[in-house]
Amino acid sequence: MTNRRVALASRPSGMIEDNNFQLINEEIRELDQGEILIQIEAISLDPAIRGWMNEGTTYIKGIEIGAVMRSFSAGKVIRSRNENFKEGDYVEGLLGAQTHAISDGKGLKVLDMSSGKLSYHLGVLGMPGMTAYFGLLRKGKPLKGDVVYVSGASGVVGSTVGQIAKIKGCTVIGSAGSDEKCKFLIENCGFDYAINYKKEELNKKLKEYAPDGIHIYYDNVGGETLDIALLNLAKGARVIICGAISQYNNMGNIQGPKNYMKIVTARGLMTGIIVFDYVEEWPNAVKEIAGWISDGKIKVKEHMVHGLDNYVAALKMLFTGENFGKLILIP
Numbered sequence: 001m002t003n004r005r006v007a008l009a010s011r012p013s014g015m016i017e018d019n020n021f022q023l024i025n026e027e028i029r030e031l032d033q034g035e036i037l038i039q040i041e042a043i044s045l046d047p048a049i050r051g052w053m054n055e056g057t058t059y060i061k062g063i064e065i066g067a068v069m070r071s072f073s074a075g076k077v078i079r080s081r082n083e084n085f086k087e088g089d090y091v092e093g094l095l096g097a098q099t100h101a102i103s104d105g106k107g108l109k110v111l112d113m114s115s116g117k118l119s120y121h122l123g124v125l126g127m128p129g130m131t132a133y134f135g136l137l138r139k140g141k142p143l144k145g146d147v148v149y150v151s152g153a154s155g156v157v158g159s160t161v162g163q164i165a166k167i168k169g170c171t172v173i174g175s176a177g178s179d180e181k182c183k184f185l186i187e188n189c190g191f192d193y194a195i196n197y198k199k200e201e202l203n204k205k206l207k208e209y210a211p212d213g214i215h216i217y218y219d220n221v222g223g224e225t226l227d228i229a230l231l232n233l234a235k236g237a238r239v240i241i242c243g244a245i246s247q248y249n250n251m252g253n254i255q256g257p258k259n260y261m262k263i264v265t266a267r268g269l270m271t272g273i274i275v276f277d278y279v280e281e282w283p284n285a286v287k288e289i290a291g292w293i294s295d296g297k298i299k300v301k302e303h304m305v306h307g308l309d310n311y312v313a314a315l316k317m318l319f320t321g322e323n324f325g326k327l328i329l330i331p
């Protein structure tokens with residue numbers, strides 16, 4: 001049997017390029033005692049992968065040159081020499097961008113497929129959904145009547161943040177990069193307002209939709225967007241730094257907030273979230289989100305790309321905005 005994998009060939013110095021990656025075919029070795037072989041059926045493409053391609057980040061080591069591209073992936077156990085996993089189990093974890101993975105089972109989750117289909121366990125019920133849940137609820141502490149603004153709103157993190165905020169009785173404003181994405185936020189996700197930041201004036205629109213200011217700003221974008229959000233804070237506002245996709249390809253020239261003194265005048269709080277800090281609590285959050293999905297309170301949008309050969313083109317979509325919903329590669 002053959003495994004096909006995407007390996008890191010070189011580190012990018014800005015936007016990712018085709019030559020940063022290499023597709024490799026290799027024979028699958030025999031399993032040792034304690035190991036399982038997984039046939040991967042879905043690979044999650046996340047903005048964080050761009051950071052993992054650097055030498056190292058503050059919370060996780062960079063991918064080694066030659067190693068398989070790190071990814072949360074999900075698939076079926078097709079051989080098992082580990083008593084904790086049986087053939088036919090569906091599992092999810094950091095299994096990489098490849099068709100098959102051998103694992104000793106550490107860090108792998110056996111999936112409860114009754115809570116959602118396989119791809120959901122990489123999105124709304126997986127790491128990004130957990131980011132939305134813990135970032136908003138633990139860091140933002142939304143109160144009924146709060147005005148919540150979320151950027152990068154059409155992605156899995158942003159759309160889940162906005163929909164949980166609606167469940168909590170907040171007024172929700174989202175920004176995204178196309179009319180189609182904005183329409184989805186209003187019509188499917190129940191957002192109160194959506195701003196196409198590519199053609200509307202963000203500051204003007206925020207002032208119109210939140211005349212008394214924003215209580216929670218959930219930042220997925222950073223840069224100019226963060227600065228404009230800071231100009232519009234209500235008293236006691238919480239600013240949650242979740243990501244800064246506008247800055248991930250900026251090497252050594254990251255745009256920091258100029259307007260940070262607005263935190264002082266708002267008597268506000270600016271804080272970060274790393275989803276892995278809440279791993280112990282993920283199972284309960286998965287149950288709660290799965291319940292909201294089955295009650296129709298959370299809508300999910302996915303964007304599937306087929307074929308490992310399309311890995312690079314698909315990964316680039318996250319930085320051009322071509323993806324619309326949780327980006328999943330079917331190998």
Ligand SMILES: NC(=O)c1ccc[n+]([C@@H]2O[C@H](COP(=O)([O-])OP(=O)(O)OC[C@H]3O[C@@H](n4cnc5c(N)ncnc54)[C@H](OP(=O)(O)O)[C@@H]3O)[C@@H](O)[C@H]2O)c1
Pocket residue numbers: 046047048127128131152153154155156157158175176177178181220221241242243244245246247273274275276317318319320321322323324325326327
């Ligand atoms: N802290 C954590 O633990 C943690 C965990 C998971 C994810 N995150 C962060 O959460 C954020 C959202 O992740 P996701 O998986 O839901 O991604 P996503 O929103 O599905 O995909 C990225 C989106 O970002 C937007 N974008 C790209 N470049 C941009 C720019 N220069 N300015 C404004 N928007 C831009 C694009 O949409 P538009 O069409 O709207 O431009 C693109 O579709 C990311 O920043 C990610 O790093 C953090």
